[in-house]
Amino acid sequence: MTTTTPAPGSSPAPTTSSKRPLVIGPPEGPEPPYPLRMEGKVIKGFGRGSKELGIPTANLPVPTHTPSWITDIPSGVYFGWASLLLPPSHPDYIPHSPTNSPSSPSEAFKIHPMVMSIGYNPFYKNTLRSAEVHILHPFSSDFYGCEMRLLIAGFIRQEKDYAGLDALIEDINTDCEVARQSLGRGKWMPRRGLYKDQGEAGEMDCEWLLRPLSPTPEGKEGEGVENGDGGEKKGEA
Numbered sequence: 001m002t003t004t005t006p007a008p009g010s011s012p013a014p015t016t017s018s019k020r021p022l023v024i025g026p027p028e029g030p031e032p033p034y035p036l037r038m039e040g041k042v043i044k045g046f047g048r049g050s051k052e053l054g055i056p057t058a059n060l061p062v063p064t065h066t067p068s069w070i071t072d073i074p075s076g077v078y079f080g081w082a083s084l085l086l087p088p089s090h091p092d093y094i095p096h097s098p099t100n101s102p103s104s105p106s107e108a109f110k111i112h113p114m115v116m117s118i119g120y121n122p123f124y125k126n127t128l129r130s131a132e133v134h135i136l137h138p139f140s141s142d143f144y145g146c147e148m149r150l151l152i153a154g155f156i157r158q159e160k161d162y163a164g165l166d167a168l169i170e171d172i173n174t175d176c177e178v179a180r181q182s183l184g185r186g187k188w189m190p191r192r193g194l195y196k197d198q199g200e201a202g203e204m205d206c207e208w209l210l211r212p213l214s215p216t217p218e219g220k221e222g223e224g225v226e227n228g229d230g231g232e233k234k235g236e237a
């Protein structure tokens, strides 16, 4: 693990603030350019999320081509909705329910709230830009290789360096609470029936998260797919 002890004479690493706002974004719902879309097969990161932080992350490949909103977007922490297509062999697989309208029982994406980090993880000093998603749902097993889609609904904060692991963990836990509270509002919640734990009717258009998989064009297997303009286009890694 890379430690982040500040160099003598440099300013100390920022500490977490217990006074951070827990609700982000207007009550009217996500504002442009959000929601932004991203999708791809879950890839392995360095594995520190589960082991060191106790906060597992599912990574998506970040396309390096430009122009691309994900290479241009500020590094930082974002929140929104994720959908995941688990195989029937996964212990958390839930058989198809009619509300999800999949094309077949094996194509049942499930929606969960998420927080994610896009950037270089200054605490760990990564050299490549990564997109790491923490899904706010307790999974009993990994799901590398599974299809994941993201509707990124808003920006929470810039990514930071920290004096220690505890401060990073505390800030990520606050990010999770921000996501829960912000997404718990009507205009930010998926329409009724799309999100399994949903008691109240939401108004956010999340249909894309549940759309059946389209056939993968040759040579595009496992690449990140994204758009930021409301249409759908494939990213080229």
Ligand SMILES: Cc1cc2nc3c(=O)[nH]c(=O)nc-3n(C[C@H](O)[C@H](O)[C@H](O)COP(=O)(O)O)c2cc1C
Pocket (backbone or CB within 6 Å): 044, 045, 046, 047, 048, 049, 050, 053, 057, 077, 115, 116, 117, 120, 121, 122, 123, 124, 125, 132, 133, 134, 158, 159, 160, 161, 168, 171, 172, 175, 176
């Ligand atoms: C919601 C969230 C916020 C994060 N914020 C930061 C941050 O401010 N600074 C940072 O260096 N890393 C941040 N990270 C990234 C974690 O350090 C990263 O997930 C961890 O290094 C695990 O990555 P790995 O599994 O690829 O090893 C954040 C991750 C998440 C999910």
